Amino acid sequence: MRRLVCWLLLAAAWPVAAAPPDLSGFWMPGRTIDTDPELAKFVPKGTVVMHDTGAAEFGLMDFGGLKPTPDAMARARAWNPRAGLTISTACLIPSIVYALQGPFPIEIYQGRDLMVMRLEYMDMARVFVMGENLPDWPANAPHTKTGYSRAHWEGEQLVVVTTHLKAATITNNGLDHSDAMVVTERYRLADGGKTLIATQMYEDPKVLENRGVRYITWRRTAGDHVHAYDCDPSFAEEYAAP
Amino acid sequence: MNNRLPDGCRSCLRAGWLLLLSLPAFAHHSFAVFFDQDRVVAVTGVVQEFQFRNPHGLIRITVKKPDGSEETWKGETNSPSILERRGWSRDVLQTGETITMDGWPARDGSRYLRVRSVKRADGTPVGGAAIQATEEQK
Numbered sequence: 001m002r003r004l005v006c007w008l009l010l011a012a013a014w015p016v017a018a019a020p021p022d023l024s025g026f027w028m029p030g031r032t033i034d035t036d037p038e039l040a041k042f043v044p045k046g047t048v049v050m051h052d053t054g055a056a057e058f059g060l061m062d063f064g065g066l067k068p069t070p071d072a073m074a075r076a077r078a079w080n081p082r083a084g085l086t087i088s089t090a091c092l093i094p095s096i097v098y099a100l101q102g103p104f105p106i107e108i109y110q111g112r113d114l115m116v117m118r119l120e121y122m123d124m125a126r127v128f129v130m131g132e133n134l135p136d137w138p139a140n141a142p143h144t145k146t147g148y149s150r151a152h153w154e155g156e157q158l159v160v161v162t163t164h165l166k167a168a169t170i171t172n173n174g175l176d177h178s179d180a181m182v183v184t185e186r187y188r189l190a191d192g193g194k195t196l197i198a199t200q201m202y203e204d205p206k207v208l209e210n211r212g213v214r215y216i217t218w219r220r221t222a223g224d225h226v227h228a229y230d231c232d233p234s235f236a237e238e239y240a241a242p
Numbered sequence: 243m244n245n246r247l248p249d250g251c252r253s254c255l256r257a258g259w260l261l262l263l264s265l266p267a268f269a270h271h272s273f274a275v276f277f278d279q280d281r282v283v284a285v286t287g288v289v290q291e292f293q294f295r296n297p298h299g300l301i302r303i304t305v306k307k308p309d310g311s312e313e314t315w316k317g318e319t320n321s322p323s324i325l326e327r328r329g330w331s332r333d334v335l336q337t338g339e340t341i342t343m344d345g346w347p348a349r350d351g352s353r354y355l356r357v358r359s360v361k362r363a364d365g366t367p368v369g370g371a372a373i374q375a376t377e378e379q380k
Contacts, residue, residue, distance in 0.1 A: 057274040081275045090297070103324070120323055172272045227323035232295040238316060238354070239271070 020153045021189045024110040026225055027196050027218030029054060029103045036215055039157075039186050039199045047201065047211045050171075053101045058171050067209040068175055079174030085239045091231035093122045095145045095168035097177055097202055100185075101214050107226045115151060115158075120226040128160055137164055143179045158187040170202070170212075178206040194220050277346040277356045284344035285315045285355070292335040294322050301335065301343060301357065317343045317357040329369040335360075341368070 032054050043049075048065035058064055061076065068076060093099070096119075100106075104121040115128040128151035137148050147165035151158055162183040170177050181204040190197050201213040273279070287303030299319035304312050319325060322332075335341065340363040348354040360368040 055273070057272050059272075059274045081271060085271050104321075173275060224327075227326065229296050229321070229323060231297055232293075235295065235298055235300070238300060238318070239276075 020158070021156055021193070022110060023108045023115075023158065023187060023189065023196060026105060026107045026221050026223075028105045028221045028224075030195060030217030030219040032056075033197070033215045033217055036188075036190075036197050036199070038188055039197060039215070042157075042186055043199060043201065043213050044211065047213045050212050050214045052171060053214050053216050054103050058173050060173055062173070063171055063175050064212070065210075066170070066175065066212050069207055069209055072175060072207040075176070076174035081173075082239055085236050087233045087236050090233040090236035093124065093145045093168075094172075095165045095177070095181070096124070096126065096147065096162065097165065097181060097183060097200075098169050098172060099124055099145075100198075100200055101216050105221070105224070105226060106218060118226050120229060122231065123226075123229045128158075143167075147183070156188055158185075160185040160187070170207075176207070177202070177204045180204055180206045196220070273346075273356060276349060278349050279346055281347055282344055282358065283347045283355060284342055285317075285353075286340065286342040287315060289335050289337055289339050289341055290314070291337065294325075294330075294332040296321050296323075299325065301341075301360070303341065303343070313353060315343075315353045315355070317345060317355050317360075319357045325369065334368055339363070 034049060034051070050064045050066070052058055052064055060081075063076075099119055099121050102121055104119065106120070107118040109116040109118075111130075113130050115130065117126040117128070118124070119126070124146060126146045126149055128149045130151050132152045134150045141148070141164055143164045143166040145166055145168060147162040149160050149162040151160040153159070160183075162185070163181075165177070165179065165181045165183065167176055167178050167181075169175065181202060184201045184203075185198055187196060187198045189195070196218045198216045199213050200216060201211060202208075203211050285303065285305050287305035289301065289303055291300070291302040293300040299322060301317040301319065303315050303317070305315050306312050322330070341360055343355070343357050343360045345355040345358040362368060
């Protein structure tokens with residue numbers, strides 16, 4: 001009996017990996033923030049904080065502190081917003097670099113081996129493959145607007161690294177990232193689980209001479225789900241003539 | 243009946259109207275590039291057409307000018323999914339009804355605005371859902 005009690009006490013004292021925070025649920029866009037003390041610790045010095053989260057957007061040739069390479073700058077300078085808005089392009093999906101920060105909700109399904117993040121904007125769905133030291137994809141593997149995302153937990157924070165993103169806009173004003181873009185995101189819960197805070201940090205040496213980060217928040221909202229987003233390209237006709 | 247801006251229209255920055263439709267939202271096209279976020283204008287007219295579609299809805303109204311002539315104004319709304327959460331639907335506006343819409347005017351001077359709020363002829367705001375404090379920043 002005494003031995004059994006000893007075993008039970010030992011078992012109770014055995015260190016058990018704490019369950020990670022549960023990010024599952026539906027999240028509406030939250031308030032705009034410029035920083036977060038917990039996540040800022042992981043933002044390298046010199047990273048420019050982008051103030052275009054949510055509805056805010058930059059005007060022409062304003063990249064919020066990002067330093068485009070000369071080639072990228074030349075492309076941005078030549079960009080014609082009206083010419084770029086056509087039936088063919090009106091419903092093109094941006095990559096997660098731009099899609100994540102907009103004022104649309106997200107919905108998260110959290111599992112041990114996989115996580116799924118649905119974005120209402122453009123009906124996008126991201127899959128996070130969970131685990132550390134997961135293999136890289138070959139450089140010539142397909143590039144998509146959601147990319148290849150590997151994720152793991154560092155304490156209370158979910159860290160997601162995404163590669164294989166297909167070229168798309170960064171700031172919606174002529175500055176596009178390349179297929180070499182790497183996005184690192186960190187997510188943490190705050191306010192007792194009512195708020196989700198993330199950093200979205202991006203690096204693309206083909207296009208950017210520095211690194212950018214966005215701070216994004218959402219608030220947990222019960223009883224809702226992402227809505228359908230059926231994009232109608234005829235919208236572009238409204239811009240066909242001044 | 244109200245019409246052109248800035249001179250003929252009762253426009254501009256009425257705080258009390260704030261944000262039934264949110265601040266300039268996610269634009270497929272860039273809001274900042276196409277619309278002047280430093281001005282707000284309002285126009286009153288009769289609904290010709292209401293398209294409830296992504297990425298943006300569209301309200302087309304006929305505005306009668308003081309000289310009796312008419313002109314068409316277009317108002318671009320947020321995406322339907324955002325509006326649905328504020329009580330909008332595909333049939334929330336009826337052809338032939340009089341409304342006043344306010345918003346940010348097109349930079350190119352065309353009769354086009356990004357809609358901030360819409361009111362019916364009796365002053366009732368379109369869309370019953372109250373906006374959340376956090377959404378006001380969006």
